[in-house]
Amino acid sequence: MSYRIIIADDEPKIIQLIRQLGHWEELGIEIIAECHDGEQALRCILEKQPDFVLSDIKMPVFDGIELIQKTREHDMDTLFVLLSGYRHFEYARSAIQLNVMDYLLKPIDEKQLNETLDKVCRQVDQLRGQKESHLRLSRFETQKGEEQLAELFWLLIDRQPEDVREFEKMTPRQCNAAYHTQFGRECYQVLCTVSNLSGMLEQKDSLFSEKVTGFIQSCFKDLAVFYYHATFQGHIILLNFNEKDKNEVKEAVSVLYYNIQDLSEAYGNFRLNIGCSSIKYSNRELIKAFLEANATEWGRLIFLGNSVIEYGQLEKLPSFTLADLISPEEESQLLDSLKYLREEELSDLFAEVYKRAGKVNNANPESMNRAFWGMYSKIINSISLGTEQDRFHERYYYAYLEGRNFQQVMKNLYEVLEKFVIEEQQKLKEKLGKPLGEAVKFIKKNYMNQISAEDAAEAGNISTTYLSRLFKSEMKIGFTEYLTKIRMEESQKLLSETNYSIKEIAVMVGYTDEKYYSKLFKKGMGIKPTEYRRLYG
Structure with a gap:
């Protein structure tokens, strides 16, 4: 470890003697400046930031005591050792209250000088350790504080x-x-x-x-x-x-x-x-x-242009709900169109949503905000996004950000959802190959009808035998098992979210025989449809 020292004395011979007597290399001390008056010494201290200063107590311009005082005024904790003639001995002792590390009497003794230098070096080591500990603690507390504050903002958002x-x-x-x-x-x-x-x-x-x-x-x-x-x-x-x-x-x-x-x-x-x-x-x-505040910012869709908007400006505007924009039945259709990648159904549905959005263009922006994000919650809880959820969220938000009124926001939202469907269709084709992808798409779109492997094969423009082989190799499941899986997934949703009878649900998912449907459901889920509804409905 190395230490940096400044020597200050108005007598060059004293500085030369100190240089000769000190065990500088052995102690790891570097003399970085020699000064001959208090003003020069202060300038060097401020510029070079030494670990300690060896200073005569009596110097021109200002003396050693004033040098220490002026150094402390700059909020520096530099250590000082004072040199003193015998007649200044009591004066030097009084300097201890200024945190002077030690003092040396002239004429300078080699042993005393080096013992003092070693003592000061050990004190520097101790101070450095304390500083590092304080710094680590300060960094920890700062980081901890920032993390705690971030938790507050996350609470507001989440x-x-x-x-x-x-x-x-x-x-x-x-x-x-x-x-x-x-x-x-x-x-x-x-x-x-x-x-x-x-x-x-x-x-x-x-x-x-x-x-x-x-x-x-x-x-x-x-x-x-x-x-x-x-x-x-x-x-x-x-x-x-x-x-x-x-x-x-x-x-x-x-x-x-x-x-x-x-x-x-x-x-x-x-x-x-x-x-x-x-x-x-x-x-x-x-x-x-x-x-x-979050809802009030949506006021720009009414007031148009850039502005500061206060919550009180919006309170008397008429409100609406998500159900006014899209009925529960249409909501179910929307989620199905996304889940089963039905592009045409999505387009037809949003044509109606777009018309209704135009009728609430001047409604309370808080209602717009709730409807927009309410739809988002239902969508992400219905479709599997995996690692794409952040990207989907950003696109969804930009549908709002780029809108000039609520109707345009809904138009932008349709484009986001349409892009999602198209991208997912493409991923499916790449994953399964075009023939199998088309067959799967056909099943998801027509599971409620009486369809066969031949129908799905025709949709994929391949033979039934080849389709069966593709299902086994790529999907690890047969055609009939896959069709049943899709129908049972839809059944679970209908049982938990609607009041349709078991017979009606059986027909809605493609089964004309209620008993056969119930048997398949129990085989797949382990409980009867009536019990499932009792538990999850």
Whole structure:
């Protein structure tokens, strides 16, 4: 380990003597500067950051005591050893209160000098160890704090029922302990910023993102406790402020909006909207505030153009539900068209949804938000996306982001779903080969009819024998078993989600004989259809 020292004395002969007497190489000490007055010494200390300084107590400009004081004013913990003539001995002793490590009397003794240097080196080692420990602890606490805060934002976005119930019981103190926040003022508000430059917002190291986070900090630093989180959509901002400052906070939100909007000079025109929740008076209402802010941002579909939109502007607008947009029966058709890759059925269905969306173009944006994401929840719970779920989510969201009104959002959504069906059809063809892919597609589309292996083979333009061989080799199952599997999957859904009788369901999935259907169901599921309904209906 090496150590860096500055020697300061107005007598060159003393410095030369110190150089001769010190065991520098043995102790691992490097002399990085020699100074002849206090001013020069301070300049070198600030520039070169030595581990310790060996300084005469009496020097021109300012003495050793003043040198230590001025060094401490720069928040440096450099160690000092003072040199003193006998007449300055008591003066040197008084310097101990300035954390002087030691002092040496002139004339300098070789043994005493090197014992002191060794002692100082050991103290440097100890201080370095303490600094490293503090640094590791600080990094750990910072990382832990960031992780805790990230958990709060994830709670707002994900909203698992158990987590929500626990959060809504928390006092501000409990919330601060759990999420590394510093809530304690009366008012809470959530802002959601959304931009079609969202890709740049999510990249924390991008210049655009740095600018935006800088604006957030400058706008709220003197008004509120604030926390922000970047997503691919924009930013979620949590504010906690005093009641008396609410008007100033409102003005700060406008300043933030215009500051970000001014970046269009560098990045070209882009969309920007900020949705503001109503003011809440408890940390327990933060989830509600987030939902308000998120829904309020949808107000751009009504007010058009870029703007700051407050939740209060939307409250009196008429509401609607997902069922007004798509009936339960149509919803089932939609999920089937995605599950079984029926492109034409999807197109016909969305033609109706598009018309209805036009009738609610001026409804409450909160209703639009709920219907849009309500449909999303049903879709992802119905189809298997695997590793593609993040990509599907992003495409789904962009259907909203690129829409100018709700009807256009629905048109964009149809294009997203149509693309999904086409891509899945292509994957199926590549996986199974075109003939088998066409046969599987035919079965999924016609399972409710009386179809045979010959019908499926004809759809794939191959012989029945070859189709049977393909099913065995590629699907690891025979044609009849596969058809039964598809019919039983549909049966489970009808039994759990509808009130159709067992006989009606049997017909709906392709069986005219109820008893035969029930026998097949029990064979595949282990229980009768009536028992399945009792358990899952």
